[in-house]
Amino acid sequence: MTRSHEPKILELLPPQRQLSPAIAKSIENLLDTLRQDPTKQHLLNNANKGRAQIQAFMTKMHSDANGVPFSTFDAFVKRHSESWTNHVKDAEKMNDKAQIDKRKLLAPSLGQHKLSGIDIRVGKGRAPDDKVYQESDYARNHMPRGNFLLSYPSLAIDSGEVIVHYFPVIRGYPKFTGQEDDHHVKENIASEFFSKPIEKAKHVVVTRKENGEAAHLAVLKTIQNEYIFAIGSKNTHFLVSNMEEIKVACCQDISECRAYRAALPLGTAILQMIENLAQESREMLCEFLWQTQTTACFEVLCPSHQHVEPLDHLLTDTPLFYALSFPDLEPSAGTKIAMNPVLPFLFMELCEVQTVPFYMIDFDVANRHILTDSVRSAHGFEGVVNIFLDDELNVIGIEKVKTNWYVCLRAIREKAKTFWGKFCEEEKRKKELIDKAAGDASKRVENHVSTSEEAKDVSDRVEKKDLLSETAKNISNRIRNIQRFTKMSDEMCHTFQRLGKEFIEYIHSNGVAEERKIGLRHSLADHFPIVWKKFLQDTGNREAIKILI
Template identity: 35%
Template sequence: MAALVKKMVGDVPLHDTGRVADAVDALIEHCKMHCKDAGVEELADTATCKDVLAFVRQHRDLRAQEIPVHRSLLPKNCTSMAVVDIRVKSRGPDDLVFLHNKDIRDRIARGNSILQLQYKGKALQIPVLQGLRKFTGGLGDDDDMPAGPGQEAAWTSYFLAPIEQAHTIFSMEKANGEAAHLACRWIQNKYVLVCGSKNVHMCVTKRSDIELYTDSKFRIAAVIARVIFECLEKLEDKGAALLSFLACTGFTANFELLQPSYQHVELLGDTPRLLFFAFTAQHFDGQRSSLCDVHPLVGIEIMRRLGMETVNYDVIPFIRFNEHTADVRRTFGKEGRVLYILDSDTTTGNVIGLFKKKTIWYVVLRAIREKVKAAVSRVVKSPDTPYASIRSSCVTKTNARLRDIRDWLGFSKDELMQWQALAKRFIEWVISEEHLAFDATAHRDQYRPRARRERQQQQQQQQAHADNGDDDGDDGDGDNGDDDASVSAAPSFTPEAVGSLFPKVWAAFLQDQRVAYPSAATVT
């Protein structure tokens, strides 16, 4: 289908957005007219699926998890169906697994799903979803990658072609959220959606099907599915056109989910949002000529014509790579950019590589967030430890971390001192009896085994009541009440909010203390 898209759009210069828009309209209409029930057996590619599952079994760093689909969703003549999610299996970040295993880089993306069916007595498998391939950045640009001599050159290992073939940069704003996927197939006169987070996906046909997935592992996937159905309902005919496009092409739509209830560093709004950034297809055999199966400009234009939100972008000649990445470093209030490296400046170009570039603002604030989260966790685990001792330790560790970041990112010593002073002031402000809403008596036994077992039993009993229709007023994040409301109402925060709603805590600190960022960090 990637070939069909290229044929219909043609070889259009990227600056000619009018011609791109006209071609996209024709492509959408084509998919609406030609979306048809291909039949379960026609959709199946059991040999490819068996091959990749055998590959998974051979690697101790990979796992495949079967998620049964409720019997009410089964197609006619189908006795069972499951979503098989393939993922990297690691206790910590998956970066090193991808870095040291080319075969895994080539075949396993961030999000991989197969539909497994028993249909008319035969075992069939449909490759249904694959997200964007893993990629990385330069020194200090990967949140989970240990910075060191190997990281600086690691990003080129993820490229499909030598960097010398680079011609154009399609530079996208990096949304500060969670990975989200949507794939769709037209089976027996209805759309079957597979959607979810990076590692967990669910199969649904309508909004109410989401409630069939009750396990806690579906928490994020369920949020994504609800936002998807809200978007489809608001878009009406365009929503149906989106599903027909996905069903006709077999592409996976890749989004960032921006969640008000869990915020990283950027301050988000009050409602969940999905921001589209790329279309991908299933390449479980590892063979591909482009990291995106639709040119990124064409993909964004498709989604905008269909009424979906997308990330913002700029098109830049590759000869400006160093200049552009330096500008990104100095951007304020944003996580950074993802650079889609193209081998031409037209819509037939291939994405030969991906490269992330983070802002100093984001890297520094994320480091402060992680150190403060750890310190607040110590408050909870050791309620008898004086706040002054915890603050002092946190300041020392944060200062050391910021020195490392300065070495990686290369900002001035004066700017480092300004960031350290700001971090110290924040730590002293938030880890205090005035601003940390913490009841030591209530939390004192939280980490004792017997108390933990008793608490789990109570939670199971409460969940049983909730399943029977008894609403205890829980807001869904493990704490009674609305954290969002408490955070916005006054500068006093629960330990949980310091981690999950850090941007709100940070914004309250800036407003309460009337402090400013280091002068060099405010360039936009």
């Protein structure tokens, strides 16, 4: 029995077992448009597959053991809570291979409800998660990048027991592999991320890999028919009902403020996108996400944080939708990796939500190298994510391929950041030694000790490393290693080796002034494309437009 003195938990509507007539009609109209175009029958078939997968998921997860829709949200939570509680326990058993962060939910619209959340992620801190995913079946199958659960206190149906119930709100896209920034994952490892051998693939949905920040969106709905948005970055999420609540939700508790440093601007971008939609589109998007309980995955392009691709043509942070995922610990065989992506793409376009570019092609494993080489030889963007479908149009695996242009520039960027950090530290240390020596020298002048002798002593004590030549050598070796696994031509390899060396010399000669050191460090981290473009202009250099294979 619920204790009367405890605050009442947030009253949410239970998820629906079927799509509402309005949403179902919108999807049917979309499919009718495809039926009328003979050139889009492949999209029609895949969209139908996606619709069937969504309906199967809703039937399975949004009804009780007898197939009856839930009458209350509490009943829905109770039905699946044991599985998710075990999921939390399994994550806790992973020790240093997983991180669990408990979140206080502080948005004013949540009132005094005793509701909190936990973010579960693979890996600890900023350490790469690749090794854990490669070695752990549980991580690959049950721990996507983006794993946010809400925890309820005891429910009325608990008969006085003190039990915490968990239910998923955010379930991001699964970890996938392929080409990393410094190597191509070995075939035997890559195959662990597929549900079937790649030879079984018959089609590929090719999506552009955007050079942004991962973000998520899910929607809950109160009994007052108000939407609650679950938003955030890859590893940190929170709940709000409107834009005004974001800063309060993230920073009301000052001890938690730092944890939301990435999530706050990304969540803001997602919510701003929703508010900018026309009312009909906004309602359709929110209803679809609430009814399906799916997670919409985005890449947010941030002009204030540019990695390698130039984004200064954008005026604001811009979310691009790239996937829809089910919050299901034990998905059906057809959606073990992910759902068919075509309907989500088309539906988001219908809602006027920007998506990453995508297209479909037939696939023959014998011609796999053609697909890969065409991406590697491209210029000006990060790469693609290939989503492989079998003959039943089920996703059997996901693989990324990056352009040689991107991989080489990212290598130069990372070496430049390291170089500049070391250079500034050495300059700081040198200045401290000189200042100390100057103070000592002034005292020795009084005792008739030669300042030239003191200067020589300082010179001998200051360690002199040729950071320029050392970094140039590191860049040359790095580009050469990249060539080994990308089959980049000698001409392109030598071009980027030369550009990397000249770039280090350029930032050294242009950033030595004391007032520019901090600014350059920031620019290399957050505006590298702008610095690189200026380097090319100032030195008369150019990148090769086509990378020969």
